[in-house]
Amino acid sequence: MNTPLINHIKSSFLEIFNVEPVMIFSPGRINIIGEHTDYNDGFVFPAAINKGIVTAIQKNTAEFCTAVAADVNEIFEFSLNNIQSIPSGGWRNYVLGVVAEIQKKGINLKPFNVVFGGDIPVGAGLSSSAALENSLVYGLNELFGFGLSKKEMILISQKAEHNYVGVRCGIMDQYASMFGKGNSALFLDCRTIEAKEIYIDLKEYELLLINTNVKHSLSESAYNNRRSVCEKVASLLNIPALRDASEESLLNIKSKISAEDYQKALFVIQENKRVEKAAETLKNNDILALGKLLYESHNGLQNQYKVSCDELDFLVNKAKENPDVLGARMMGGGFGGCTINIIKKTAIASFSKEISLLYKEKFKMECSIYNIELSEGTHIIG
Numbered sequence: 001m002n003t004p005l006i007n008h009i010k011s012s013f014l015e016i017f018n019v020e021p022v023m024i025f026s027p028g029r030i031n032i033i034g035e036h037t038d039y040n041d042g043f044v045f046p047a048a049i050n051k052g053i054v055t056a057i058q059k060n061t062a063e064f065c066t067a068v069a070a071d072v073n074e075i076f077e078f079s080l081n082n083i084q085s086i087p088s089g090g091w092r093n094y095v096l097g098v099v100a101e102i103q104k105k106g107i108n109l110k111p112f113n114v115v116f117g118g119d120i121p122v123g124a125g126l127s128s129s130a131a132l133e134n135s136l137v138y139g140l141n142e143l144f145g146f147g148l149s150k151k152e153m154i155l156i157s158q159k160a161e162h163n164y165v166g167v168r169c170g171i172m173d174q175y176a177s178m179f180g181k182g183n184s185a186l187f188l189d190c191r192t193i194e195a196k197e198i199y200i201d202l203k204e205y206e207l208l209l210i211n212t213n214v215k216h217s218l219s220e221s222a223y224n225n226r227r228s229v230c231e232k233v234a235s236l237l238n239i240p241a242l243r244d245a246s247e248e249s250l251l252n253i254k255s256k257i258s259a260e261d262y263q264k265a266l267f268v269i270q271e272n273k274r275v276e277k278a279a280e281t282l283k284n285n286d287i288l289a290l291g292k293l294l295y296e297s298h299n300g301l302q303n304q305y306k307v308s309c310d311e312l313d314f315l316v317n318k319a320k321e322n323p324d325v326l327g328a329r330m331m332g333g334g335f336g337g338c339t340i341n342i343i344k345k346t347a348i349a350s351f352s353k354e355i356s357l358l359y360k361e362k363f364k365m366e367c368s369i370y371n372i373e374l375s376e377g378t379h380i381i382g
Contacts, residue, residue, distance in 0.1 A: 005054050005118070009054045009056050012070050013056035017060070021058045021115070024054070024380055025379060025381045026053045026131040026138065027051065027131060027177055028048070028118075028128055028177065029049060029130070029180065030331060031172065032045040032290075033271075033275055033278045034271060035301055035305075035333075036230075036301075037272050037275065038170030039170045039230070041190055041241035041244075042243040043272055043276060045187055046172055046173075046175070046176035046186055047186060048179075048374065048375045049180075053120070054116065054118065054381070055114060056115045057112060057115075059112055059113075060112055062111050063111065065077070068115040070115055074091075076095070078095075080099065083103070093165050094133055094161070095136060101159045107146055109144065114139070116132060116136075118131065123336070124368075125333065125336075130161075130173035130176075133157035134153065134177045135378060137153045142380060154178045155171075157178075175193065176377075178378050182376050184197045184198060198279055202342065205326060207340060208351075208372075209340055209370040209372060210338060210341065211367060212336055212367055214311050216336050222307060223333050229264050230265065233264075245269050250266060263304040263305075267300045270300060274297055277289075277293055278290055281293065287326060290326070293327065294340070302330075307335060308334060309336060312334075312339060315367070316330065324346075325344075325347075328340065328341040
């Protein structure tokens with residue numbers, strides 16, 4: 001965990017408010033495999049990581065709340081009466097959303113002060129938003145003794161994002177950030193919101209993230225388009241979600257949908273199976289098989305679901321050429337963000353140097369490389 005960050009947030013709080021705060025760490029997350037399956041009631045395979053949001057929070061005696069975003073040095077004061085989202089409000093809407101969703105549960109929230117900051121790279125697809133939401137609801141629950149369960153808290157976080165930020169996210173990000181376990185990934189069923197912890201031992205290999213440092217503008221519209229395609233196909237199949245479809249049943253309606261939509265639905269069905277296979281490969285310590293599944297996943301995201309981009313494809317193709325990389329794929333919604341790679345520990349330095357040079361040569365910009373560890377979920381820190 002980032003001790004300088006924790007010290008910075010705590011000292012900032014003490015300097016501004018002159019009172020000892022409750023301190024919370026809420027992690028970001030990776031997703032080993034299972035992309036675009038969450039909103040299809042399917043399976044995903046995320047894990048919390050040791051990069052996240054640190055939050056300092058305490059009650060106050062004022063008539064209003066004060067929130068401080070330490071990373072951007074912005075202060076926001078607001079009343080607990082008549083909370084509404086702010087057009088282009090950025091981080092403020094995450095705070096307001098969590099507060100409003102707590103109030104909707106009939107909880108009488110009192111004024112508080114909060115300072116937060118993080119070490120999750122912005123736009124990398126590591127769910128800094130879920131980490132912020134979770135840290136705030138967790139801190140308020142601790143501070144005021146609401147008695148909310150972790151499951152209730154992640155639903156508050158998700159609704160905050162839906163209703164106050166305007167992002168119709170699935171539950172994976174909030175779940176992984178809240179329930180993460182050190183050295184484990186979560187095989188999560190997005191329909192039942194139940195997960196099995198699966199211990200991760202990659203032996204002489206490690207997970208490495210490479211950030212393209214791009215986010216192409218069509219990501220949001222493309223996400224909404226893919227989601228509506230999935231819903232349309234599920235409706236034609238007369239099932240609740242594509243999680244319930246098979247390749248055989250999809251073939252039966254092939255003539256009723258476009259070739260592009262057929263491939264998108266087929267990808268979701270196949271990706272869901274890959275997540276189940278990935279859980280089995282890790283139980284059996286078959287890291288080689290897991291790597292192959294990652295490459296298959298990227299191929300589907302690139303050629304069937306069509307949510308990749310040149311920068312992501314370049315990084316995955318270079319990984320394929322390196323015998324020390326067992327598997328790689330784009331991670332997240334698409335059109336930018338990170339690739340996740342399973343790489344031999346002894347090759348990390350040389351591969352990182354090589355890929356950085358090649359990427360800069362090709363795209364005239366830097367990529368960023370992150371070593372990560374799997375972390376505990378949202379919790380109080382000293």
